[in-house]
Amino acid sequence: MLKKYFDYENNYEKLQDKIKELKKLSEQLDYNLDGEIEKLERQMENIRHSKYRNLSPWEKVLLSRHPERPVVREYIDFLLDDFIEFHGDRLYGDDKAVIAGVGSFEGHALTVLAHQKGKGTNEKIAHHFGMPHPEGYRKVERLLLQSEKFKRPVLNLIDTPGAFPGVGAEERGQASSIARVLMTLSDLKVPVISIVTGEGGSGGALALGVCDRLFMLANSVFSVISAEACASIIFKETEKTQEMAAALKLTAQDLFELGIADGIIPEPVGGAHLDFDATALNIAECIRKNLQELTTVDMNRLLTERYNKIRSIGQYTESISNF
Amino acid sequence: MFENVLGKKKYIPLTPSSKADPSALSGNQKTCPVCIRLKSGQQSFAAERVCPACKYHFPMSAWERIDHLTDPQSFEELDKDLVSINILDFPGYDEKLKAAAKNSGLKEAIICGKAMIGGYQTILAVMDSSFMMGSMGSVVGEKVCRAAEKAMELRIPLIIITASGGARMQEGMISLMQMAKTSAVLKKFHQSGLLYISILTNPTTGGVSASFASLADIIIAEPGALVGFTGPRVIAQTMGQKLPAGFQCSEFLLEHGQADLIAERSELKHILQCILKLYQGGSHA
Ligand SMILES: [Zn+2]
Numbered sequence: 282m283l284k285k286y287f288d289y290e291n292n293y294e295k296l297q298d299k300i301k302e303l304k305k306l307s308e309q310l311d312y313n314l315d316g317e318i319e320k321l322e323r324q325m326e327n328i329r330h331s332k333y334r335n336l337s338p339w340e341k342v343l344l345s346r347h348p349e350r351p352v353v354r355e356y357i358d359f360l361l362d363d364f365i366e367f368h369g370d371r372l373y374g375d376d377k378a379v380i381a382g383v384g385s386f387e388g389h390a391l392t393v394l395a396h397q398k399g400k401g402t403n404e405k406i407a408h409h410f411g412m413p414h415p416e417g418y419r420k421v422e423r424l425l426l427q428s429e430k431f432k433r434p435v436l437n438l439i440d441t442p443g444a445f446p447g448v449g450a451e452e453r454g455q456a457s458s459i460a461r462v463l464m465t466l467s468d469l470k471v472p473v474i475s476i477v478t479g480e481g482g483s484g485g486a487l488a489l490g491v492c493d494r495l496f497m498l499a500n501s502v503f504s505v506i507s508a509e510a511c512a513s514i515i516f517k518e519t520e521k522t523q524e525m526a527a528a529l530k531l532t533a534q535d536l537f538e539l540g541i542a543d544g545i546i547p548e549p550v551g552g553a554h555l556d557f558d559a560t561a562l563n564i565a566e567c568i569r570k571n572l573q574e575l576t577t578v579d580m581n582r583l584l585t586e587r588y589n590k591i592r593s594i595g596q597y598t599e600s601i602s603n604f
Numbered sequence: 605m606f607e608n609v610l611g612k613k614k615y616i617p618l619t620p621s622s623k624a625d626p627s628a629l630s631g632n633q634k635t636c637p638v639c640i641r642l643k644s645g646q647q648s649f650a651a652e653r654v655c656p657a658c659k660y661h662f663p664m665s666a667w668e669r670i671d672h673l674t675d676p677q678s679f680e681e682l683d684k685d686l687v688s689i690n691i692l693d694f695p696g697y698d699e700k701l702k703a704a705a706k707n708s709g710l711k712e713a714i715i716c717g718k719a720m721i722g723g724y725q726t727i728l729a730v731m732d733s734s735f736m737m738g739s740m741g742s743v744v745g746e747k748v749c750r751a752a753e754k755a756m757e758l759r760i761p762l763i764i765i766t767a768s769g770g771a772r773m774q775e776g777m778i779s780l781m782q783m784a785k786t787s788a789v790l791k792k793f794h795q796s797g798l799l800y801i802s803i804l805t806n807p808t809t810g811g812v813s814a815s816f817a818s819l820a821d822i823i824i825a826e827p828g829a830l831v832g833f834t835g836p837r838v839i840a841q842t843m844g845q846k847l848p849a850g851f852q853c854s855e856f857l858l859e860h861g862q863a864d865l866i867a868e869r870s871e872l873k874h875i876l877q878c879i880l881k882l883y884q885g886g887s888h889a
Contacts, residue, residue, distance in 0.1 A: 444814075446834040446842050451852055452860045455833035456809075457818035460787060464819055467788035468795075484771070484783055484814045484833070491784045505780040505811075506773045514773070515696070530692050530776045541777050591788045592749065594781040595742030596691045599683075 287343065290551075296325045333550050336500070338535070339526040342508060344500040345480045349554040351561075353380060353395035353438040353478060359561040360568070361386055361393065369420060373453060376417030378409040378445065381424045383433070386568060392428040394421050394489055395438035398479070412445040415458035418488055422462050429470050434572060437475040437489035442507065444485030459488045466491035467591060468584060472575035474568060476546065477501040477533070478553075493587050494571050495541065497533035498560070499548040503541075504531035541594070636660050652869045661826050661869060663806065665708075666715045666732035669765055673873050674728065678720035682727075683750050687711050688743045690774070697774040700736060708734040712743045713768065716751040721763070722877030724885055727755040731767040733807065738768035740812050741775040745782025748816055749789040752800075756792070761799035761886030763876065766817040769835075770810020783815035790819045799886030801879065803872070804831045804854070804863065818862075822879060824872070825854035825863045 300321050307314035336344065344350070357364055361384030368375040380395045398411035428435050444455055466473060466488075475492040481503030490503070497503065508526035512519050536542040546563050549556035575583065636655035652672065653662035664672070670679050690697045705711060713735040719728045729751045731738045738744075748764065755762040771779040793800060802820035804813075806829035814833050817823075825831060832852035840847055850856050857863045867875050880886055 444833060446839045448839065448843075448845055448847065448851065451832045451834065451839070452856075454818075454860070454862050456813035456831075457862060459814040459833065460783075460816075460818040463784050463787035463815060464791045467784065468791045483780065484811055487780055487783060491788075503777055505771050505776055511773050524695075528692065528694050528776075529773070536777055539777065541781060588788055588792075591781070591784050594785055595746050595778060596689060597686050597742045597746060598689055599685050599687075 287340070293325065293329060293551075296321065296328070300325070329550055333552075337523065337527070338502075338529075338532050339508065339523040341500050341532050342480075342502050342526050344552050345502045347552060347554055348400075350479055351553050351557050352398050352400055353440055354397055355557065356438060356478060356561055356564060357382075357384065357393055357395065359558075360384075360565055361391065364393070367420075367424060370416040370423060372419060373416045374414075376409075376414050376420060377407055378411050378413040378441070379417035379420055381420050386436070386572070387565075389572065390431075390433050391572075392424055392433050392435045393438065394424060394435065396441035396486070396489065398440055409445055411441040412443060413441070413485060413488075414445050414447075414450045415453040415455050418444075418455075418458035418462050421488065422458075422465055425462070425465050425469055432471055434472040434474070434576065435469070435492075436568065437473065437492060439475060439477040439481045439486050439489050439503070440479035440501075441482050441486050442480055443482035444488075459484050462488040463491055467588065470580055470584065472572065472578075472583060473587075474571055474575070476564060476567070477503050477542075478564075482507060491591065493575055493583060494543045496544045496546050496567055496571075497536060497542045498546050498553060498564075499533055500552050501533055502531045503533075503536055504529050636662075654869050659827060659868060661806070661828055663733065663767075664869075665734060666710065666730040666765075669730050670715065670717070670719070670728065672869070673719075673721060673876070675720040675723065679717050679728070680719070681715065681717040682754060683716055683747050684711065686743045686747055688741055688775075691742070691778055692774070692776050694774040694776070700774065704734075704736045708732060710735045712747070713738045713740070714744050714747050716747050716754075718754070718758075718760075722873065722880065724877070724880040725758070725760040726880070726886070727751050727758070727760060727762045728765075729763070730765040731805075731812075733767040733769070736772065738766075738807075738812070739770060739772035739779075740768060740782050741772035741779045742782065744768075744772075745779075745785050748782075748786045752786075752789045752793045755798060756796050759796075759798065761801065761880065761883070762793065763801045763803065764816060764820070765803045765805060766808040766812055767805045768808055768810070768812035768817075770812060780811065783811045786816040787819060790816055794819075794821075799880075799883050801876065801886075803867075804857075805829050807831070807835075809833065809835050823863045824865055824867050824875070825857055826872075827854055827866055827868055829854045831857050831862075 303314050303318050364384030366382040380397045383392055396411040397408045399405040399408035473492040475490050475495045477497040508522045511525040512521040533545045537545055546567050549559045553560040638658045638660045653664050714731045716729040752762055800820045801822045802817050804825040808817050808831045830852055854866050858866055
């Protein structure tokens with residue numbers, strides 16, 4: 282039996298095995314156990330639903346990083362026809378942590394820019410666990426400008442622990458490569474939709490998160506810092522990780538309430554990995570609806586609204602009496 | 605004069621250990637950690653906080669920098685009453701803000717204002733790492749944006765002196781979004797044809813380095829400042845990588861094409877004055 286990520290997944294699997302056993306037994310003995318089986322199945326569904334409804338922020342972090350969670354390449358293959366991947370920043374190299382390309386979404390050409398984490402150890406290493414180097418961000422910038430030239434809407438898919446922490450990345454200007462993408466996206470003259478499919482880690486994720494509409498899968502997270510790092514900086518201990526996951530307000534639901542995410546894309550019970558097609562169809566519906574709305578908006582209005590949304594983020598007071 | 609502008613001056617190399625740990629430097633420090641000599645009695649050390657023996661640049665408060673760079677009595681502070689609130693009810697943030705205000709004597713990690721530099725009108729924003737490591741939350745982001753907007757309104761150049769450990773985690777994603785916000789405003793700023801100079805001081809990392817600090821027309825770094833996106837300790841820990849000597853200090857930045865020039869504190873005002881003159885007051889459009 283495959284080792285599951287969560288305890289509740291193990292319990293669930295045990296129940297499932299028991300049901301299978303009962304079914305077999307009922308056949309062998311030619312004895313009707315339908316009532317018992319039905320009861321167990323109902324019980325199982327209840328466990329699943331109630332557990333799933335009450336996931337803690339930390340459990341959502343774990344779910345967003347689940348080893349079986351679909352990666353962006355799978356969504357790209359499902360959502361787009363004739364997808365062609367384009368490589369390289371024309372300056373230094375090609376970053377495997379970023380997939381960039383053009384494909385057809387239900388007959389409309391889209392530029393897709395996405396963090397690719399990879400699945401399984403070898404693939405993960407090849408894609409640097411989805412952590413881009415400067416050349417990745419420069420590839421993004423290059424294709425953003427090309428999108429503008431060809432008036433092609435942009436779809437960003439976010440799934441990264443953050444920008445790559447390494448000597449080479451710093452030597453080649455990690456900070457400025459991210460900053461330039463943020464600036465370019467703020468005024469890019471085509472509609473931009475961003476979707477967090479898994480983990481949105483810090484500035485390395487935000488580079489693909491400046492957009493007209495930001496959506497998050499129901500079990501995705503987006504955070505200024507990982508809960509683990511936050512706990513170790515503030516408390517010098519990792520036991521506070523779960524507490525920090527809650528304090529950082531990093532879940533899709535938190536960020537929707539804060540007005541940072543514009544919508545939540547539902548996932549099947551138990552998470553995206555349990556029903557890929559259902560998840561991908563939900564994403565498709567979201568893209569279809571929003572693309573239709575955004576492409577009919579006048580470009581000046583689109584840019585003004587994008588700007589105003591970004592410009593208005595932040596809360597503070599301006600009274601002298603505080604001090 | 606041009607020798608200075610082109611950065612041809614020789615700097616005495618600093619040992620990496622002295623630069624890598626900005627938290628070890630306090631504002632009252634009088635012993636130079638590089639040459640371990642007491643120099644507090646000397647004039648240049650007191651005024652510019654630079655060790656006369658080895659040119660080590662001590663941390664400088666925002667107000668010291670303002671006094672140092674601007675023409676006498678020319679600084680008019682803007683948006684001085686903006687203060688942070690605990691948006692997310694983050695544990696311990698209220699106390700941290702109070703302690704930071706008490707210890708630094710500041711309301712936030714940045715001071716903005718209108719100032720004359722060598723006879724030129726500018727908007728000057730100066731960060732101070734003694735307020736919560738100069739981290740960027742809503743207030744820092746908002747004040748940077750307002751500074752840029754004021755400069756656009758008055759059609760004068762913008763100068764920002766950075767000193768920051770990055771985004772302020774106690775404000776969660778709202779902090780992170782300040783990177784997008786400041787970058788968006790700077791896009792408008794550049795479109796308006798005005799000059800933006802950023803001056804990177806120790807330390808400038810994380811969300812600040814990956815947003816407004818890197819988006820200037822001219823990027824100047826102070827000698828020996830730690831500048832980068834990911835901090836050196838995190839890189840060393842997560843990658844198990846031994847870091848090259850002088851990694852992420854200003855000289856490394858210059859060598860790798862990430863800054864226009866390095867300016868010693870003693871020549872900074874003069875260099876700014878030269879640039880403002882060459883760029884015709886920085887409002888050519
Ligand atoms: Zn010295």
